[in-house]
Amino acid sequence: MTAYYSDDTVTLLLGDALDVLRTLPDGSVDCIVTSPPYYGLRDYGTEGQYGLESTPAAYVETMRQVFAEARRVLADDGTLWLNLGDSYAYPPGSAGRQGNGQREGLRGTRDVPPKNLLGIPWRTAFALQDDGWILRSEVIWAKRNIMPEAVKDRPTRAHEQVFLFTKQPRYFYDADAIREESTSTAQEAHNQRYARQYEAHTVRAAATGQPGNVNNVGIHSRPGKGGRNARSVWTISQRPNPQAHFATFPIDLPIRCIKAGCKPGGVVLDPFSGSGTTGAAARQLGRKYVGIDLNPAYHDLAKARFAQGVLDFEEAS
Structure with a gap:
């Protein structure tokens, strides 16, 4: 397939995600970070777009097919980070709109x-x-900052899921790259106490030649590593990009996924590239990027973004 755009670090491919994925070699990317069109929420005005399937089951089957092909393209030790939002079925005769202008479902x-x-x-x-x-x-x-919803009979949604998938039980994952600061002095003192116990155990093991059971020693911290393992709740502000289409996610999200799930110098793929947020994150972290999109206008936005160089936002805490 001829690239819509290509330079030393970026390749943008134009077409249906499933069709384009079928043209890519086995094991040719190290990490996939993506956010497909959500089910029933937006009409992007592009023929063949995903997200407007007639039923949830049909949408899920579309996603299954796309990511089955993506699994072939992903290296055996690679990771997939999949961001998806939810939607509702709304009653006949209602507008089905939220206060932020998108459809409820x-x-x-x-x-x-x-x-x-x-x-x-x-x-x-x-x-x-x-x-x-x-x-x-x-x-x-x-999400720290959310658009209001007009609905009055349920809580306002303020989160989305990001699923981490792998092909194999063993895979590349750099926990230290997204290590978090401890949130309290008590937690840090706890970590340091375990670190001292771990170090003392190591000394004893070296002296006796009997390593013993270290499963419960130092599990919270290791000497020279402060903070704590990343938690499964990431509080990240949305960041509007006036030049991008309206469904972008903040660059801080793919930055975190790529840091943890893509080896240095590796290749990151986004089968739903949009305005290139994942690509901007990959370039900022010194990884190569392959982006697929059905709409050439979004690739043009991405090209303009990449032409500015690595000027994207500072990572959120």
Whole structure:
């Protein structure tokens, strides 16, 4: 396939995600970070777009097929980070709109009655799991700043899921790259106490030649490593990009995924590239990037973004 755009670090491919993935070599990327069009929420005005399937089951099957092909393209020790938001079935005759201008969901489905939360992220996650992916983690993206919703009979949604999938039980994962600062002096003191116990145990093992059982020694911290292992709730602010389409996620999200899940110098793929946020994160971290999108206008936005150099936002805490 001829690239829509290519330079030393970026390749942008134009076309349907599934069709383009079928042209890529086995094991040619090290990490996938992506956010597909959500089910029933937006019409991007592009023929062949995903997200407007007639039922949740049809959407999930589309996602299963796309990521089955993506699994072939991913290296055996690679990771997939999949961000998905949820949607509702809304009653016939209602506008089905939220205060932020997006639709709450599709008007009635054969699967569930109106006003049901459809559970699209978990339906998709289970379908991928059944298809051979290993579901390693559910990360909650807690949004600091959210657009208001007009709905008055349920809480306002302020989070989305990010699922970590792998092909194999062993895979590249750099926990230290996203290590968090301890949130309290008590926690840090606890970590340091375990670190001292671990160091003392190491000295004893070296002297006696009997390493013994270290499973419960130093599990919270290691000498020379402060802070704590990253938690499964990531609080990240949304960052509007006036030049991008309206469904972008903040660059801080793919930065964190790539730091943890892509080896240095590796290749990052986004099958739903949009305005290139994942690509900007990959370039900022010294990784190569392959982006796929159905709409050439979004690739043009990405090209303009990449032409500015590595000028993206500082990572959120």
